[in-house]
Amino acid sequence: MRETVRLKNTGLRGVTVADSAISFIDGEKGILIYRGYRIEDLVAYSTFMETSYLLLFGTLPTPEQLDSFTQQVKAMRTLPGHVIDSMRLWPKNARPMDILQASVPLLSMTKDREEGDEPDRRICLECSIGLIARLPSLVAVWHRIRTGQPILEPDPNLDHAANFLWMLQGKKPDTATAGDLDICLILHADHTFNASTFAAREVVSTRASLYAGVSAALGALSGNLHGGANTKVMEMLIKLENEPDIEQWVAGQLRRGDRLMGMGHAIYKTGDPRVAFLKTMGKRLEKQTVTKWAAISERIEKAALALFAEQGKTTILPNVDFASAPVYHLMGIPTDLMTPVFAISRVAGWCAHIIEEQFADAQGKPALYRxxxxxxxxxxxxxxxxxxxMKTR
Known part of the structure; x- marks a missing residue:
């Protein structure tokens, strides 16, 4: 009998698998960079459209390039008729992430430019622009269908975030709320080789299509340990809305060994740089309502950090899901659509990574992941x- 030393399942953490020029994280210093630019500067000065261009093309656009890119996105927001017809047949209680994942292959059936057997960078970029344009429409249209409301046409006079809220809710958002959502999209646009991005790159390393890669990424994002965490955070906050002793509830969770959603990150050890922006945004939005999500979140965070400190776990801190869930809720986004909103943003990063993977060298030959x-x-x-x-067993 051979001796086998079992390997520890580390989820490939700390294992470098490929070069990438798209984004960078310094988990010890709490730094996030897209294509060389700090996330703080992009939030302060950029827009999601400009950030998407940066991720896809590798440089900041000129005014003319940004206008052309934005107009391309606006022109592709409308969904093909067969996609809407199909969605009308689906169960109204289906999970939105399943709907979103099922819809992407439908889009691939009527691509604006047909992909051949060999990847073509120009066509991949055009398909990427189409997906950035249409994922928000997919989410909004599905919500209108499942709630029995009329589907709304995209408004070419609205920017990306504002148009999504219009198509979803049936009313034009105020400038501040649309601006806040645009910042949220910037913050979520890319995050190096997270589970969904790695899934996309692994799939297209076989020379599968960009659409197949994005579909795989959506499947990975749907999990509660990845994009699905923001939904679980909001469910936790709603559950605790009338809880008199939140601190005791947190202690009970940790004592039982249960997961506290929204706390901890695989990379960041001194703080997620995106959290501060979202906390500020949440407090500003909350002033317009009578809810107390910021106060509940703060009590959960303080109680958890105190207990973690007692255990010597000083690197377990709030992550982007912990801070983004109440922000989306205050914007009127249904809880089960929070992960799809994450996807609306991250599709820009997925497409950038897919293109980088497809054209990893001068010959455009990706290394098959194996x-x-x-x-x-x-x-x-x-x-x-x-x-x-069988007869002798």
């Missing part, structure tokens, strides 16, 4: 086990 597993199953020698026929 990791190796250590076999720990039955072992009867190098020739395998003896097969015993």
């Amino acid at each position: 990791p190796q597993a250590q076999y720990v199953g039955e072992y009867c020698g190098p020739m395998g086990c003896e097969y015993v026929p």
Whole structure:
């Protein structure tokens, strides 16, 4: 019998698998950079359209380039008729992330430019612009269908974030709220080799289409340990809205070994730089309502950090999901649409990574991902086990 030392499942954390020029994280210093630019500067000076251009093309656009890019996005917001017809047939209680993932292959059936067997950078960029344009429409149209409301046409006079809120809610958002959502989209646009981005890159390394890569990324994002966490955070806040002793509830969660959604991050050890912007945004939005999400969140955070400190776990801090959930809620976005809103933003990063993966070298030949597993199953020698026929078992 052979001796097998079992490997620890680390989820590939700390394992470098490819070069990338798209984004960078310094988890010890709390730094996030897109294409060389600090997230703080992009939030202060950029827009989601400009940030999307930066991620896809690698440089900041000129005014003319940004205008052309924005007009391309606006022109592609309308969904093909067969997509809407299909959505009308789907169960109204289906999970929105499942709807979104199922819709992307439908878009691939009527691409504006047909992808060939060999990847073409120009066509991939055009398809990317189409997905950035249409994912918000998919989310909004599905919500209108499932709630029995008339579908609204995109408004070419509205920018990306404002148009999504219009198509979703049926009313034009105020400038401040639309601006806040645009910042949220910038903050979520890319985050190096997270689970969904890695899924997209792995899939297209087989020379599958950009649409296949984005569909795979959506599947990965839907999980509660990735994009689905913001929904779970909001469910937790709603549950605790009338809880008199939040601190005791937090202590009970941690004592039982249950996960406290929105706390901790695989990379950031001294703080997620996106959280501060979202907290400020949440407090500003809350002034317009009578809710108390900021206060509840603050009590959860303080209680959790105190207990973590007692255990010596000083690197477990609030993450972007903890801070973004109440912001989306205050914008009137339904809880189960919070992860799809994450996808509306992250699709820009996914497409940038897919294109980078497809054209990893001058010949456009991606390295097929093929990791190796250590076999720990039955072992009867190098020739395998003896097969015993059914009648003699």
